[in-house]
Amino acid sequence: MRPRHSVQGNHACALAAVAAGCRFYAGYPITPSSEVAEKMSSELPKVGGMFIQMEDEIASMGAVLGASMGGVKTLTATSGPGFSLKQENLGYASMAEIPCVVVNVMRGGPSTGMPTRPSQGDVMQARWGSHGDHPIIVLTPASVDEIFTQTVRAYNLSELLRVPVVLLYDEVIGHLVESIDVRGPEDLEVFDRKWTRTSPEQFLPFAATDDGVPEMARPGDGYRTHTTGLTHGENGFPTQHPSEVDRVMRRLLGKLERNRSLVESFETLACDDADILIVAFGIASRAARRAVKLARQRSIKVGLFRPITLWPFPEQAFVEIAASANQVLVPEMNAGQLCLEIERLCPPGTGVSRMNRIDGESITPMEILQRVEALETND
Amino acid sequence: MTETAIRGFEIRDYLREELMPHFMCPGCGHGIALRALLWAIHELDIDKDRLAVVSGIGCSGRVGAYIDANTLHVTHGRPLAYATGLKLARPDLEVIVITGDGDCLAIGGNHLIHACRRNLDITCIMLNNEVYGMTGGQVSPTTTLDRYTTTTPLGNHEPSFDSCKLAAAAGAGLVGREITLQVPALKNLIKEGIRHAGFAFLEVISDCTEIYGRKNHLGESPEMILSQKSSTRSDVYRNTVDQPFRPHAFETGVLSRNDRPEYADAYREHVEKTMAASADQNPA
Numbered sequence: 001m002r003p004r005h006s007v008q009g010n011h012a013c014a015l016a017a018v019a020a021g022c023r024f025y026a027g028y029p030i031t032p033s034s035e036v037a038e039k040m041s042s043e044l045p046k047v048g049g050m051f052i053q054m055e056d057e058i059a060s061m062g063a064v065l066g067a068s069m070g071g072v073k074t075l076t077a078t079s080g081p082g083f084s085l086k087q088e089n090l091g092y093a094s095m096a097e098i099p100c101v102v103v104n105v106m107r108g109g110p111s112t113g114m115p116t117r118p119s120q121g122d123v124m125q126a127r128w129g130s131h132g133d134h135p136i137i138v139l140t141p142a143s144v145d146e147i148f149t150q151t152v153r154a155y156n157l158s159e160l161l162r163v164p165v166v167l168l169y170d171e172v173i174g175h176l177v178e179s180i181d182v183r184g185p186e187d188l189e190v191f192d193r194k195w196t197r198t199s200p201e202q203f204l205p206f207a208a209t210d211d212g213v214p215e216m217a218r219p220g221d222g223y224r225t226h227t228t229g230l231t232h233g234e235n236g237f238p239t240q241h242p243s244e245v246d247r248v249m250r251r252l253l254g255k256l257e258r259n260r261s262l263v264e265s266f267e268t269l270a271c272d273d274a275d276i277l278i279v280a281f282g283i284a285s286r287a288a289r290r291a292v293k294l295a296r297q298r299s300i301k302v303g304l305f306r307p308i309t310l311w312p313f314p315e316q317a318f319v320e321i322a323a324s325a326n327q328v329l330v331p332e333m334n335a336g337q338l339c340l341e342i343e344r345l346c347p348p349g350t351g352v353s354r355m356n357r358i359d360g361e362s363i364t365p366m367e368i369l370q371r372v373e374a375l376e377t378n379d
Numbered sequence: 380m381t382e383t384a385i386r387g388f389e390i391r392d393y394l395r396e397e398l399m400p401h402f403m404c405p406g407c408g409h410g411i412a413l414r415a416l417l418w419a420i421h422e423l424d425i426d427k428d429r430l431a432v433v434s435g436i437g438c439s440g441r442v443g444a445y446i447d448a449n450t451l452h453v454t455h456g457r458p459l460a461y462a463t464g465l466k467l468a469r470p471d472l473e474v475i476v477i478t479g480d481g482d483c484l485a486i487g488g489n490h491l492i493h494a495c496r497r498n499l500d501i502t503c504i505m506l507n508n509e510v511y512g513m514t515g516g517q518v519s520p521t522t523t524l525d526r527y528t529t530t531t532p533l534g535n536h537e538p539s540f541d542s543c544k545l546a547a548a549a550g551a552g553l554v555g556r557e558i559t560l561q562v563p564a565l566k567n568l569i570k571e572g573i574r575h576a577g578f579a580f581l582e583v584i585s586d587c588t589e590i591y592g593r594k595n596h597l598g599e600s601p602e603m604i605l606s607q608k609s610s611t612r613s614d615v616y617r618n619t620v621d622q623p624f625r626p627h628a629f630e631t632g633v634l635s636r637n638d639r640p641e642y643a644d645a646y647r648e649h650v651e652k653t654m655a656a657s658a659d660q661n662p663a
Contacts, residue, residue, distance in 0.1 A: 024468050045650045046657060050467045054460065055493035062453065062460030062490075066433070067468035069451060074464070092454050219449035219465075219472055222428050226395075226444055228452035237398065237444065 004179040009144045010077070012180060013103055013167065014039035016151035017075045019185050021192070022101070023049035024074040026063035028056055028082060031115040032171040033105035036077035057082035061089035065098050069227060071218040073155060077103035080122060081112060083129065090164055091130030092229045097162035097206070097214065097252070099193055101154045104166055105174040106282075108360045117360030118171035120282055123337035126166050127311045133249070135256050137165045137263055138311040140281040144178035150308065152188050157263060159193040161255055162213050168310060170333065172283040172362055200224070204234040208251050212258045256312050265308040266317055270296060274303030276375050277325035279318075279342050281307050283362050284331050290365035295372050302372050313341050322346055327375045331355040331363045351375075393417040393427065395447050402441060406592075406600030408585030409442050409506050411559040415583075416475070416504065417446065418562075419569035431472045433462040435487065437513045438587075439479030439506040456486030459494045462501050470643055473573065476503040481511050484520040484540050494578055495549035499642040502572045502579045505542060508587040516590035527594045542582050547635040552577025554635045558584045558607035564631070571633055577641045584611065584629070 007015065014036050017025075025040040041051045050067075054060040057078055064074035078086060083104045093100050108114030109121045122129075126138045137157055141150040147169065154165040196203055196215035205225040206214045214234075217223035230238040231245055239245060256263055270292055271277065280288040285306045295302045305321055307314055322328060328346055330339040330353070339354045346352050355371055357363050394417070403410050420430065427448050434443035436455035443450045449472070453461045458476045466474040483491055483505045494501065510528055511517040517530040521542065525534040547554045553575040557565040565583065572579030586592060586603040597603050611629045 024464065026464060045653045048650065048654070050646065050650075052463070052467060054463070055489050058457065059460035059463070059490055059493070062457040063464030063467070065453075066451070066461035066464030066466075068464075069461075070465045070468035070472070072468040074468075088454055089457065219431050219469065220428055224427060224447055224449055226450045226452065228444070229454060230452065 002181055005182050006177050007144055007180050007182065008035060009147050009169065009174045009176050010035035010105065011039045012144045012147045013077070013151050014043055014075075015182055016148040017101065017155070018043045018047060018049070019183060019188055020073065020152045020155040020190050021185065022073045022075045022155065023047065024064065024067040024072045025049070025051045025076065026054050026060040026067070026074070027076045028054055028060050028078070030057075030079045030082045032107055032174055033077040033079045033103060035174075036075075036103055036105075040075060057085035058088060061086040061102070064100050065089055065093055068098050068100050069219070073099070073159070075101050075103070077105065079105050079107045079115070080109045083122060083125065087129040090136070091132065091134055093164040094130065094134035094136055095229050095252070096227050098164070099158040099162055100164050101151070101158055102164060102166050104168050106168065106170045114360045116171070118283065118333060118362060119360070120170050120284065120333040121335075121337070122168060123310065123332070123334065126168050133253055135163050135253055136311060137161070137163050137256065137309065138168050139165060140168050140308060140310045142169075142173060142282050142285050142306065144173070144176055145180040146308070147173065148180055148183070152190065156189070156191045160191050160213065160262070161259055162193065162216070163255060170282045196223070205236045206232060206248065207234040212251055212255045260312070263309055263312060264314040264317065266314045267306045267308060268321060269304040269306070271303035271305060271321050273301050274325055276300070276302040276327045276329060276372055277322055278302065278304045278329045278331065278368065278372070279307070279338065280304065280331050281310060281338070284333055287363050287365045288331060288368050291368035291372060294365065294369050298373075300372060300376050310338075313345075315345060319345055322350065325350060328352045329355060329368070329371055329375060331368050331371070333357050333363060388418050388421045390414055390417055393420065393447055394445055398445055401445055403438065404587075404589040406586070406588030406603070407438070408508065408559040408583075408604065409438060411562060412504070412506055412565065412583045412585055413442050413445065415559075415562050415565040416477075416569055418566045419573060422566070423570055423573055425473050425573070429472055431465055431469075431474045432477060433458040433465065433474065434477040435479070435482035437479040437482050437511065438508070439477055439482060442506070443477050456482050457490065458482070459487060459490040459501070459503060463494065463497070463499055466499055466501055467643055470500075474501045475573070476501060478503060478505050480505065480507045480509060480521040480542070481519045484542055484545075488520075491546065491580075492549040495546050495551035495580060497642045498550060498552050498577045498639060500576055500578070502569070502581065504569065504572075504581050504583060506583050506585045507542065508585040508591065510587050510591040512587045512590055516587075516594060526591075528591070543580070543630075543634050546580035550637070550639075551580045551635070552637060552639065552641070553579040553633065554581075555579070555633045556582040556584065556611075556629060556631050558604075558611050558631060559586070560604045560607050568632065575636070576644075577639070
């Protein structure tokens with residue numbers, strides 16, 4: 001067995017990125033994500049990669065997209081205020097279908113908020129932060145080891161589907177130090193984007209293939225394609241023709257739906273006979289896990305549904321599991337965001353209870369246990 | 380000399396003709412700048428497959444799409460940021476940025492000064508027509524004092540940037556300016572910029588006849604282009620037109636040059652050293 005290493009969450013993200021083949025990092029310092037940049041600045045030179053600290057968050061997002069268009073896997077990491085600034089170019093990545101992985105280590109908000117305190121306040125921003133309808137994948141690891149595995153998975157999803165992937169975790173997970181198995185590329189399943197083999201004369205850079213994802217052409221290989229954030233046809237050039245726009249936009253927005261089984265991921269704990277279902281992610285899910293164990297010892301039938309892919313939300317799986325529950329409890333470190341999706345998905349008659357902390361502290365197992373006990377008594 | 384270079388310059392070899400007719404207004408100087416750029420690319424014998432043109436938003440941003448190369452039309456003000464990533468990831472590509480006065484100096488001003496400071500081997504061509512043409516003619520950071528735009532109905536009261544001085548002060552490897560009247564001179568300046576191993580900032584004095592020219596009674600395209608002479612070579616052409624494009628003299632040609640190390644070369648040299656040192660410490 002290989003030795004395990006004590007690794008900080010943010011460092012695990014950087015190590016996993018390099019193992020997944022990332023060779024370019026552009027970023028801007030921001031608490032509590034800076035350790036990702038720091039680790040990348042020391043790791044990338046060892047593997048012939050490039051690190052650059054840009055002049056701002058907007059520029060770092062632009063630089064990673066430029067590098068990705070050059071055919072290189074990229075990373076950038078930030079927190080709330082920087083994530084707001086990245087939205088402009090994140091939208092470009094969605095529209096121009098440029099693979100990229102963006103880390104958002106959530107801190108208290110809004111605005112400058114509480115830079116060193118944890119939060120889960122960017123649930124909705126991660127999904128809808130950029131203007132217009134756009135596809136985006138959001139993954140929410142809940143441990144250092146899971147940061148490692150989900151970072152690798154983020155690259156695979158982004159490369160295969162040509163969709164930006166946001167790794168969304170709270171400050172606690174980012175700064176947690178846990179013992180993990182640091183794997184190298186040889187131990188990982190890593191996918192690269194689909195490079196086209198069609199001849200340049202016949203290649204249409206935004207034509208759908210079987211999975212709805214267009215193939216890519218690398219600059220320098222003779223394809224000389226055009227990439228734009230303007231609404232574009234299969235040939236890559238701008239169009240405003242209604243029937244063409246409708247077709248290309250439905251293909252773009254349908255990519256994730258078409259590949260749902262690849263994208264969706266979640267974990268369940270003791271859900272089979274659960275009358276009360278807890279839905280939580282990140283550090284709140286770890287408190288919930290403990291609360292489930294304590295409640296079960298007291299013979300309370302409670303289970304945990306933990307989305308790992310937060311967006312698109314693992315809708316079908318949740319609906320099936322929630323069908324047998326009477327009560328659903330949503331503990332989250334914000335004023336109520338994930339609960340909106342849960343309320344939307346629960347059948348009428350299921351009681352959905354919100355549980356929110358917005359004071360910069362983590363939700364504790366005992367708090368959740370108390371709420372579960374109260375729900376059981378009322379039942 | 381290769382066969383292409385021997386052949387005379389034929390603009391059609393470098394254009395995406397299927398996109399014609401182009402969208403630029405009659406009299407717009409951007410097309411002249413585009414021709415000069417393609418002529419420079421031809422004379423430098425740059426392989427179109429290895430040419431990457433990154434442009435932003437505005438009239439200038441739309442020029443790039445007509446070039447038969449790898450073209451990226453990115454977000455407003457950000458072409459230098461995208462170009463930085465692209466050039467660092469792919470040093471084998473010839474990366475040229477086409478931007479405008481609003482794109483480069485207003486929303487993208489921060490990216491410009493840092494691109495100059497880093498000195499990465501990118502050629503940035505800023506088409507300066509003194510106005511936001513695409514959005515209908517609003518004031519820009521280079522609009523001449525007292526000129527009318529749709530957002531300065533009483534005349535512009537803000538002083539304008541001297542972008543070349545700005546770029547030189549920020550450390551750009553090569554800085555130059557040219558007018559669209561002097562196409563061979565413009566072509567030669569662009570060649571200098573592309574050849575320079577470092578960041579080259581080139582301001583092209585373009586003209587927006589339809590919106591800016593009309594609003595300020597600057598005449599039609601021939602008058603505006605002729606007046607560039609009076610604006611830039613006032614000692615020689617003082618009396619070419621009654622009303623110069625700009626009422627003050629501008630220098631043209633290569634305005635400054637410094638041969639400090641190119642960013643990516645310096646970085647890669649550093650990386651190689653680091654890797655060699657780490658190999659020494661951990662011999663296989």
